[in-house]
Amino acid sequence: MASGGDPKWQKDAADQNFDYMFKLLIIGNSSVGKTSFLFRYADDSFTSAFVSTVGIDFKVKTVFRHDKRVKLQIWDTAGQERYRTITTAYYRGAMGFILMYDVTNEDSFNSVQDWVTQIKTYSWDNAQVILVGNKCDMEDQRVISFERGRQLADQLGVEFFETSAKENVNVKAVFERLVDIICDKMSESLDADPTLVGGGQKGQRLTDQPQGTPNANCNC
Amino acid sequence: MAAANWSSSRRRRRRPIWQPALPPKSIQRSSLTRLVNDFIFPTLLYTVLAYMEICSASTRSIEQHRHTMHACNISRNISHSQTMNIMPMSKELSPELEMPPALPPKNYKQRKATSMVASPTLQPIIVTTPPPSPKPTLGENGSTGRPDSRMATVCEELNDAVASEDAMPEPRSPVLDSNENVSAVDDGQTFYFHSHQLPVADLEMSEDTSSVDNQPLTTPQVLGEQEEPTAESRPLVAVHESVKPENADEDEEAERADMLINMLEEVNITRYLILKKREEDGPEVKGGYIDALIVHASRVQKVADNAFCEAFITTFRTFIQPIDVIEKLTHRYTYFFCQVQDNKQKAAKETFALLVRVVNDLTSTDLTSQLLSLLVEFVYQLVCSGQLYLAKLLRNKFVEKVTLYKEPKLGGAGCVGGAGIASSGGSSGAASGGNQPSLLDLKSLEIAEQMTLLDAELFTKIEIPEVLLFAKDQCEEKSPNLNKFTEHFNKMSYWARSKILRLQDAKEREKHVNKFIKIMKHLRKMNNYNSYLALLSALDSGPIRRLEWQKGITEEVRAFCALIDSSSSFRAYRQALAETNPPCIPYIGLILQDLTFVHVGNQDYLSKGVINFSKRWQQYNIIDNMKRFKKCAYPFRRNERIIRFFDNFKDFMGEEEMWQISEKIKPRGRRPVNY
Numbered sequence: 001m002a003s004g005g006d007p008k009w010q011k012d013a014a015d016q017n018f019d020y021m022f023k024l025l026i027i028g029n030s031s032v033g034k035t036s037f038l039f040r041y042a043d044d045s046f047t048s049a050f051v052s053t054v055g056i057d058f059k060v061k062t063v064f065r066h067d068k069r070v071k072l073q074i075w076d077t078a079g080q081e082r083y084r085t086i087t088t089a090y091y092r093g094a095m096g097f098i099l100m101y102d103v104t105n106e107d108s109f110n111s112v113q114d115w116v117t118q119i120k121t122y123s124w125d126n127a128q129v130i131l132v133g134n135k136c137d138m139e140d141q142r143v144i145s146f147e148r149g150r151q152l153a154d155q156l157g158v159e160f161f162e163t164s165a166k167e168n169v170n171v172k173a174v175f176e177r178l179v180d181i182i183c184d185k186m187s188e189s190l191d192a193d194p195t196l197v198g199g200g201q202k203g204q205r206l207t208d209q210p211q212g213t214p215n216a217n218c219n220c
Numbered sequence: 221m222a223a224a225n226w227s228s229s230r231r232r233r234r235r236p237i238w239q240p241a242l243p244p245k246s247i248q249r250s251s252l253t254r255l256v257n258d259f260i261f262p263t264l265l266y267t268v269l270a271y272m273e274i275c276s277a278s279t280r281s282i283e284q285h286r287h288t289m290h291a292c293n294i295s296r297n298i299s300h301s302q303t304m305n306i307m308p309m310s311k312e313l314s315p316e317l318e319m320p321p322a323l324p325p326k327n328y329k330q331r332k333a334t335s336m337v338a339s340p341t342l343q344p345i346i347v348t349t350p351p352p353s354p355k356p357t358l359g360e361n362g363s364t365g366r367p368d369s370r371m372a373t374v375c376e377e378l379n380d381a382v383a384s385e386d387a388m389p390e391p392r393s394p395v396l397d398s399n400e401n402v403s404a405v406d407d408g409q410t411f412y413f414h415s416h417q418l419p420v421a422d423l424e425m426s427e428d429t430s431s432v433d434n435q436p437l438t439t440p441q442v443l444g445e446q447e448e449p450t451a452e453s454r455p456l457v458a459v460h461e462s463v464k465p466e467n468a469d470e471d472e473e474a475e476r477a478d479m480l481i482n483m484l485e486e487v488n489i490t491r492y493l494i495l496k497k498r499e500e501d502g503p504e505v506k507g508g509y510i511d512a513l514i515v516h517a518s519r520v521q522k523v524a525d526n527a528f529c530e531a532f533i534t535t536f537r538t539f540i541q542p543i544d545v546i547e548k549l550t551h552r553y554t555y556f557f558c559q560v561q562d563n564k565q566k567a568a569k570e571t572f573a574l575l576v577r578v579v580n581d582l583t584s585t586d587l588t589s590q591l592l593s594l595l596v597e598f599v600y601q602l603v604c605s606g607q608l609y610l611a612k613l614l615r616n617k618f619v620e621k622v623t624l625y626k627e628p629k630l631g632g633a634g635c636v637g638g639a640g641i642a643s644s645g646g647s648s649g650a651a652s653g654g655n656q657p658s659l660l661d662l663k664s665l666e667i668a669e670q671m672t673l674l675d676a677e678l679f680t681k682i683e684i685p686e687v688l689l690f691a692k693d694q695c696e697e698k699s700p701n702l703n704k705f706t707e708h709f710n711k712m713s714y715w716a717r718s719k720i721l722r723l724q725d726a727k728e729r730e731k732h733v734n735k736f737i738k739i740m741k742h743l744r745k746m747n748n749y750n751s752y753l754a755l756l757s758a759l760d761s762g763p764i765r766r767l768e769w770q771k772g773i774t775e776e777v778r779a780f781c782a783l784i785d786s787s788s789s790f791r792a793y794r795q796a797l798a799e800t801n802p803p804c805i806p807y808i809g810l811i812l813q814d815l816t817f818v819h820v821g822n823q824d825y826l827s828k829g830v831i832n833f834s835k836r837w838q839q840y841n842i843i844d845n846m847k848r849f850k851k852c853a854y855p856f857r858r859n860e861r862i863i864r865f866f867d868n869f870k871d872f873m874g875e876e877e878m879w880q881i882s883e884k885i886k887p888r889g890r891r892p893v894n895y
Binding site: 031039075076082084088121 | 690694706757820821875
């Protein structure tokens, strides 16, 4: 769905030519639908084959924004939520977070503050966050109103969407918006600190995750 | 069962081994079963044992109670006793035992009364509802209540056809009435008729199966009691009698049997499987109906290089409950055991072998009283039909299981927190006040060994099904051992961070970090990825990482991080793990993540009723990575001093506090420059 219809958003995981690379992370309690959300957006398949020694890589998707090719690495720590002490390692180098709760699950909403603390603690200071209330298709089981979600987002100073991975509501919009916010923030940073611009290197410099330098994330 | 396609000469003896109950014994038995059902877990074992005692005693007395013999039974049983390699006495016993109807009529009333009492007791398993409404009956019967866990769609369709064409077996009450064998029959008979006809007639084949399975298998004695009195008016028998000219019945039955296929009663079910095409990747069997998968698993057990059975055993809980598998297997076994052909005997043997395997792999949560009483019933049937060897084999298996899980259960109640660790924690309380060693006083190697021992203790307790189900439900209650293991990991990591941050002196902190690095090197050599990563995540955590460290430390930690570098989906770690020989303690978080992805990314069914076995195959391969290390045993000896020093890793600061300390040591403001 993401690649269909909108020429600006194209899926091309193999393409190594990109202007920027953004590492995005989807976080939130277990079972809020993070993986489904990611699958919905990156609609190619982890599904067909799984090789245990290879695993399933984070999703890679290249999108076009303001005439720039932006390669998105989208990470999902689903299943590892309980390994709190280790998942924070994923945070490093992440430029954007999709912080997700489930509108039918009060606990997941109450945990949002904890997740925000984690982001503040472990991620890059300029990392951008979007709050997402998922499963908005399940109206009859909803316990968190749109208004409550929006208020919390205001408090936290982040943008807010309600989505449904199942019904494909706002999934693409969330990613597009997050990319826009990161781009905006980035141009601010670039304006403020021109040393960050290094010709074709800028994408790598910013993401802390240059291709072919696997240990870069320990080097920040 | 009712749908059984038997030779006409055996029509009436359809369920020879399901009707073994003797009047007196059956009374005892039903009360025993009640005990099994009602008693709390710990007492269950004794009940089972006691029951078995009675069982074996009963085999002797059975002879005295039986008077009638049927020629066909004799011949069949003798041939069985030979094929099945039964103990000598069984040759005499089995013929008699197999004949339920042989019961003396005088017991009729008594038995009937018993059955009335017994049925409600055994409610979950037995058909207790009146005939007119088959669905509720089935609901009670089916232990899962999951419609998809039963029979295949194909069968449903076939069955539909059958039902529409064949008025006889119609399950619905109107039809039943019209059907009337029932006309001449009293309530009791209707009841039997109903319950046993269902399999043949029910529109919902899936439900059929359950009732078919359930009855014979789970309620042998109760039904036996009831049926016997009514003499030949058994389930199927009811039909026979009423319609009287038996030929008519036979025809109908043959017809029915042709039209509806119970895969559990088929020798070869390959056509109900979806096999891999030559050019495709993945497992040989891509999918199939549940019953077909079960049967296939039994058939390929001994085939070398065929992991299907292992994959099935590992993953079947994702689409069917253990109790249902057992029911289906006992049904299949019972069905084929009574048939003389070699291939059918082989099918019976294979089925029994798979049953033993399933029972062997039952987990503590599987062992419900319901499941145990099902096994008790089946073992009783085996005993009664003279298959003492098999009965003993199976009995030993599940008694072993019950014993195994009873111990931790009793002990576990006391120490809620952390399994084995808690026990050591208890003793620590007394000693910890004294000369508590510091981290630096202890040898790195020994610390690593003791960490590994604790990990191993928790790791081996994790049941494979709970890992599989966690990825599906994320339900902590259903995965208690997995949870403890994960918590242990987090606690260890927080503990290590706290150890470092609590030190005021920078040099001391550095010494401790160096100590942890040494410990990690030992952990790595021991293939203990779990503790290794817990400590690494401590050294690499924000509050510690941002502080100033010697270059050596920074580089060391960076090198360690390479192992768990997440690029290419943790290629480095996966590679290392693949090359690791047991003993080893893997990092389970990645297994959980993989399972979550596979679960979310793949359909459970290929089409209605057809299980997507490729998905299970993927799950199996992920789990297998963990399974192969499950039996790991480290040769280290427990060192109480160090264990006490760990103190269950319960002494740690909160993240907020650690962060505050970190900022006190090195105020925020600029980005940290250390590694």
